[in-house]
Amino acid sequence: MSFLRSVAAAYRNYFNFSGRANRRDFWFWLGFAVVAWLALLQFDLQTVAEWLDYLPGEEGVPRYFSNGWLVLNVIPLIGLIVRRVHDHDKPAWMALTVLPLPYWLIAKGTAGPNRYG
Secondary structure, three states, X not given: OOHHHHHHHHHHOOOOOOOOOOHHHHHHHXXXXXXXXXXXXXXXXXXXXXXXXXXXXXXXXXXXXXXXXXXXOHHHHXXXXXXXXXXXXXXXXXXXXXXXHHHHHHXXXXXXXXXXX
């Protein structure tokens, strides 16, 4: 799957917590989300600050767009994490375990079908 298809698939499955997600889909979407958030943060700190008459470098500039982006992308992130855990043939509640979670996000999932797809 290409970069754009991986990102589009994550948003098509906005509220989907079943099935599996491969590593490529997860990391492409995460990379896109982080770069977009950084761009919106820069927009907030420069343009929005100027609109609201803040001085350059002044503290307390509202971050409307970057914070909105974070709020809108919490659910797809949780869905992708749950589907990555499913890719390792583990139940969704295992996503709450802190220690093995980085391994499940990085490592290749189970080969072939499993009970989640």
